[in-house]
Amino acid sequence: MTYGFSESLHYQVAAVGRLNGALQMESYPKFHNEVGVPIVRIGCREFKCIGVRPPQDHPHIYLKIGAADEIVCPYCSTLFRFDPSLGAHEADPAGCAYGEMD
Numbered sequence: 001m002t003y004g005f006s007e008s009l010h011y012q013v014a015a016v017g018r019l020n021g022a023l024q025m026e027s028y029p030k031f032h033n034e035v036g037v038p039i040v041r042i043g044c045r046e047f048k049c050i051g052v053r054p055p056q057d058h059p060h061i062y063l064k065i066g067a068a069d070e071i072v073c074p075y076c077s078t079l080f081r082f083d084p085s086l087g088a089h090e091a092d093p094a095g096c097a098y099g100e101m102d
Helices: 005-026
Strands: 030-032 039-042 046-051 061-064 070-072 079-082
Parallel strands (some): 030 046
Antiparallel strands (some): 046 061, 070 079
16 A cells, blocks of 8 residues: 555654653653552652552553542552642652652
8 A cells, every 4th residue: 555745644643643652651650559558649640550669569550630639540449649739759658659760
């Protein structure tokens, strides 16, 4: 199948958009609940939950807090609550923020 210039450009732009989305996912803050608290307050609405610190971590999954300002991780059942007074990579308890990237 042969594509014209504009069709080829469309497919290249779509592929770059998918790549940019994948790269953005890698830059989301990561949080865990190794201490086992009932609620982890965080300063961002999009993040990855890793459960506990490696090597006992669960799959690193992307979560997005909606209008309700909280979300439960389907793997570890940690309740994450958005707190606008915290920075994007901060958590309360502070030890629940995980600093390494994938």
